[in-house]
Amino acid sequence: MTLILSNDDVERLLTMPDCIEALEEAYVEMAEGRGISRQRSDCITPTSYSEDAIYGLKSMDGVVPKLGVGAIRINSDIVTNPMIGNTRRRVKIPAAPNNRYVGLVLLFSTHNGEPLAIFPDGVLQRMRVGATNGLGVKYMARKDASTIGLLGSGWQAETQLTAACVVRKITSVKCYSPNKDNCTAFAARMTQLLGIPVTPAAQPEDAVSGVDIVMCGSNSLDPIFFQRWIEPGMHLSSIKKPEIEPDAIRASNKVAVHTHDTSPMLVVAKGANFKEDTKEAGWNAANNINFKQYPNLPQLIAGYAPGRDSDDEVTCFMNNLGLGYQFAAAGSVIYKRAKEQNVGIGLPTDWFTETVHP
Amino acid sequence: MTLILSNDDVERLLTMPDCIEALEEAYVEMAEGRGISRQRSDCITPTSYSEDAIYGLKSMDGVVPKLGVGAIRINSDIVTNPMIGNTRRRVKIPAAPNNRYVGLVLLFSTHNGEPLAIFPDGVLQRMRVGATNGLGVKYMARKDASTIGLLGSGWQAETQLTAACVVRKITSVKCYSPNKDNCTAFAARMTQLLGIPVTPAAQPEDAVSGVDIVMCGSNSLDPIFFQRWIEPGMHLSSIKKPEIEPDAIRASNKVAVHTHDTSPMLVVAKGANFKEDTKEAGWNAANNINFKQYPNLPQLIAGYAPGRDSDDEVTCFMNNLGLGYQFAAAGSVIYKRAKEQNVGIGLPTDWFTETVHP
Numbered sequence: 001m002t003l004i005l006s007n008d009d010v011e012r013l014l015t016m017p018d019c020i021e022a023l024e025e026a027y028v029e030m031a032e033g034r035g036i037s038r039q040r041s042d043c044i045t046p047t048s049y050s051e052d053a054i055y056g057l058k059s060m061d062g063v064v065p066k067l068g069v070g071a072i073r074i075n076s077d078i079v080t081n082p083m084i085g086n087t088r089r090r091v092k093i094p095a096a097p098n099n100r101y102v103g104l105v106l107l108f109s110t111h112n113g114e115p116l117a118i119f120p121d122g123v124l125q126r127m128r129v130g131a132t133n134g135l136g137v138k139y140m141a142r143k144d145a146s147t148i149g150l151l152g153s154g155w156q157a158e159t160q161l162t163a164a165c166v167v168r169k170i171t172s173v174k175c176y177s178p179n180k181d182n183c184t185a186f187a188a189r190m191t192q193l194l195g196i197p198v199t200p201a202a203q204p205e206d207a208v209s210g211v212d213i214v215m216c217g218s219n220s221l222d223p224i225f226f227q228r229w230i231e232p233g234m235h236l237s238s239i240k241k242p243e244i245e246p247d248a249i250r251a252s253n254k255v256a257v258h259t260h261d262t263s264p265m266l267v268v269a270k271g272a273n274f275k276e277d278t279k280e281a282g283w284n285a286a287n288n289i290n291f292k293q294y295p296n297l298p299q300l301i302a303g304y305a306p307g308r309d310s311d312d313e314v315t316c317f318m319n320n321l322g323l324g325y326q327f328a329a330a331g332s333v334i335y336k337r338a339k340e341q342n343v344g345i346g347l348p349t350d351w352f353t354e355t356v357h358p
Numbered sequence: 359m360t361l362i363l364s365n366d367d368v369e370r371l372l373t374m375p376d377c378i379e380a381l382e383e384a385y386v387e388m389a390e391g392r393g394i395s396r397q398r399s400d401c402i403t404p405t406s407y408s409e410d411a412i413y414g415l416k417s418m419d420g421v422v423p424k425l426g427v428g429a430i431r432i433n434s435d436i437v438t439n440p441m442i443g444n445t446r447r448r449v450k451i452p453a454a455p456n457n458r459y460v461g462l463v464l465l466f467s468t469h470n471g472e473p474l475a476i477f478p479d480g481v482l483q484r485m486r487v488g489a490t491n492g493l494g495v496k497y498m499a500r501k502d503a504s505t506i507g508l509l510g511s512g513w514q515a516e517t518q519l520t521a522a523c524v525v526r527k528i529t530s531v532k533c534y535s536p537n538k539d540n541c542t543a544f545a546a547r548m549t550q551l552l553g554i555p556v557t558p559a560a561q562p563e564d565a566v567s568g569v570d571i572v573m574c575g576s577n578s579l580d581p582i583f584f585q586r587w588i589e590p591g592m593h594l595s596s597i598k599k600p601e602i603e604p605d606a607i608r609a610s611n612k613v614a615v616h617t618h619d620t621s622p623m624l625v626v627a628k629g630a631n632f633k634e635d636t637k638e639a640g641w642n643a644a645n646n647i648n649f650k651q652y653p654n655l656p657q658l659i660a661g662y663a664p665g666r667d668s669d670d671e672v673t674c675f676m677n678n679l680g681l682g683y684q685f686a687a688a689g690s691v692i693y694k695r696a697k698e699q700n701v702g703i704g705l706p707t708d709w710f711t712e713t714v715h716p
Contacts, residue, residue, distance in 0.1 A: 004705075004709050006709075007712055007713075007714050032628065033627060033628035034403075034404075034627050034628050034629055035403075035627065036401050036402075036403060036625045036626070036627045037401075037625070038399045038401050038417075038623070038625055041396045041399075041419065043394050043395075043396050043419050043420070043421045043428065044394075045392075045393075045394060045421045045423040045428075045468060046392075046423050046468075047423065047468050047469060048423075048426065048468070048469045049469055049470060055421065055423065055428065055468040055471070057419055057421050057428040057430070057466060059396075059417060059419055059430055061399065061401050061415055061417055062401070063401045063403045063413065063415050063627065065403040065404050065405065065406075065413065065627065065629075068406065070401065070403075070413065070415040070434065072415070072417055072430070072432055074430055074464065075716055076428065076466040076467075076471040076472070076473065077471055077716075078470060078471050092715065092716075094713070095469075095470040095471050095472075096467075096470050096471050096472040096473075096707065096711045097470070097472060097707050097708075097711070098707075098708060098711070099713075100707075100708065100711035100712055100713055101471075101711060101712050101713070101714070101715060101716050102466065102471040102472060102473060102710070102711050102712075102716075103712060103716030104464075104473070104710055106432065106462075108415060108434040108460065109434075110403060110404075110405050110406070110413040111405060111406045111407055111453075112407060112436060112453040112454050112455070113413070113434040113435055113436050113453050113454050113459075113460040114434070114453075114454040114455055114460060115434065115454075115460060115462070118710070120710070120711070120712035120714065120716070121712075121716050122712045122713075122714025122715065122716045123714060125716055126714075155715065265396070267394045267395070267396055268394070269391060269392050269393065269394045269421065269423065270390065270391035270392050271392055271423075345709070347362075349454065349455050349456075349458075350455075350456060350458065351362050351364075351703070352460070352462060352476070352478070353454045353455070353456070353458035353459060353460050353478070354365055354458055354459050354460075354461060354478035354479075354480045355365075355452070355457075355458055355459070355480075356365050356459070356478065356480025356481060356484075357450065357459060357480065357513065358433055358435075358450075358459050358460075358461030358478070358479050358480045358483055
């Protein structure tokens with residue numbers, strides 16, 4: 001049987017501790033060269049959807065032999081480039097039937113090659129971002145870190161918190177978002193979920209003042225955390241490059257990144273209305289930070305670089321780019337749990353295999 | 359509905375003329391930069407299948423906006439490296455349940471991103487090789503070419519002939535294979551299929567002497583066609599580099615290749631028992647032919663390079679490496695025919711799409 005799983009299945013099957021454990025094990029494999037990842041590729045063309053939109057076929061592969069799986073994550077996107085305020089932003093359109101997005105993970109066995117499972121990428125995409133930043137906290141924050149200041153209250157913010165709570169004994173959280181209603185509702189929901197006080201703050205500086213860990217979990221392409229807010233011993237964490245002001249990165253005693261892959265392999269067709277996200281391009285041009293100078297997360301976990309040397313140091317982890325490898329590692333757990341719990345729609349594996357030599 | 363198709367479906371749905379027409383149109387798009395292809399990648403790791411085997415997760419992407427599709431072709435292989443005679447060869451093992459291979463094509467719409475179809479790659483893999491060499495014949499062989507000498511009588515040989523018969527009025531074929539029984543059976547079957555005499559030859563030089571077109575359609579990694587057999591006006595065609603002796607390539611007046619992508623992007627894990635195919639490595643090292651000096655098939659089709667300038671010239675087409683792009687182009691026809699003829703298993707597209715932003 002090849003399993004078809006839904007986002008709901010994935011959400012039910014994969015706990016954050018499981019996800020973190022699988023990634024941690026997989027990153028050691030990667031640091032040792034036994035687990036491998038193929039750089040993301042983006043094929044960009046025009047689309048008949050609309051003149052100002054583009055079509056993107058994106059893929060990334062990863063194989064973790066120790067966990068017995070290889071994975072391919074595929075996105076098939078319709079993307080527009082509207083001006084929002086003064087900046088051009090990329091906005092994915094749910095253009096597939098029933099107003100849906102298209103992102104898939106295919107999981108294969110490294111033992112016999114068979115297709116094990118196919119599932120949408122959305123829930124796992126968020127879980128692995130959380131788990132990755134959680135590992136940043138585990139290997140860089142002070143051992144006794146117990147308070148978090150969270151900037152953001154959207155889709156990514158939740159898994160940032162749940163992951164941090166797995167790796168440190170967190171006793172309280174302050175959160176800030178420019179969207180006050182959202183922030184209040186988020187705080188109430190997370191208080192219930194985590195069993196610790198999660199309090200909305202009136203200003204971002206209130207949220208981050210006096211805390212051990214600052215987590216940026218926003219969709220902002222402008223800096224939201226600044227050098228002037230740094231306090232001794234803090235751990236800074238971000239889910240995309242622009243969130244932490246470059247001066248704050250430079251002021252940190254230890255910096256680590258998720259991966260030394262700096263950007264996807266890009267193939268753009270003639271006629272594609274492809275515009276670089278001006279904010280991101282601007283950030284890259286203006287700040288000129290060479291990410292390869294910093295250790296990556298696998299090196300940190302495998303002990304090739306220290307996360308922190310003293311309680312006073314300021315540490316900074318940047319989750320700079322995703323890897324197909326994460327989908328393989330976490331996917332192995334999802335598949336194992338699905339089999340244990342008899343979850344998913346089983347299709348004949350013969351539908352996805354062949355007698356003909358390929 | 360997302361269609362699940364079988365190799366039998368593909369074989370029934372896709373005719374060689376359709377396949378050639380779709381590829382021809384797509385190659386023009388590629389030459390003009392409007393259609394794009396992402397270089398094949400191979401991730402190679404150890405496998406628990408056996409100590410001397412390796413696991414390979416291979417993928418290639420292509421998008422043809424004019425035909426409305428993008429495709430990803432995925433292979434999930436268990437491969438061994440036995441010594442056969444004096445040479446080390448790669449042998450794929452059908453290790454998936456029911457002794458099957460794993461190769462898949464996923465087809466997506468460039469209009470709205472939706473997953474259109476999933477099908478095994480085996481039959482199409484052979485069809486597109488045939489169609490590609492057929493296009494080599496169309497753009498390089500003499501217009502009045504009517505006779506073929508075919509070296510090989512296996513899996514690839516059949517589509518080589520059917521493709522050539524689509525693009526030229528072929529009146530007779532001689533074929534040779536070291537496996538006499540296979541060759542005789544093949545000749546009888548093809549005579550029936552094509553309605554023209556296909557005759558087994560006792561020696562390879564008998565098969566190719568006096569013919570207008572020489573087609574190599576073998577699985578040999580040794581040369582099977584030699585310079586001394588060249589006659590004025592001949593078109594030479596091969597489905598892999600070593601088939602035509604390098605001196606014969608150099609002696610040709612016009613040479614073209616399928617693609618300027620020279621090799622896959624290779625990522626090999628530590629501990630993988632990965633051995634280069636010694637024959638292929640030896641060929642590359644010994645012959646040092648720069649494939650980028652020759653026009654590629656898209657350039658030939660789009661008119662950027664001449665296939666032949668006179669009836670006396672010797673032309674040579676080498677199908678040096680496959681592209682995901684071919685699966686997109688031919689896949690668009692397969693999907694269209696499947697919808698017209700109501701073929702395939704329709705699964706809810708919602709299974710492969712999502713409401714969650716990926």
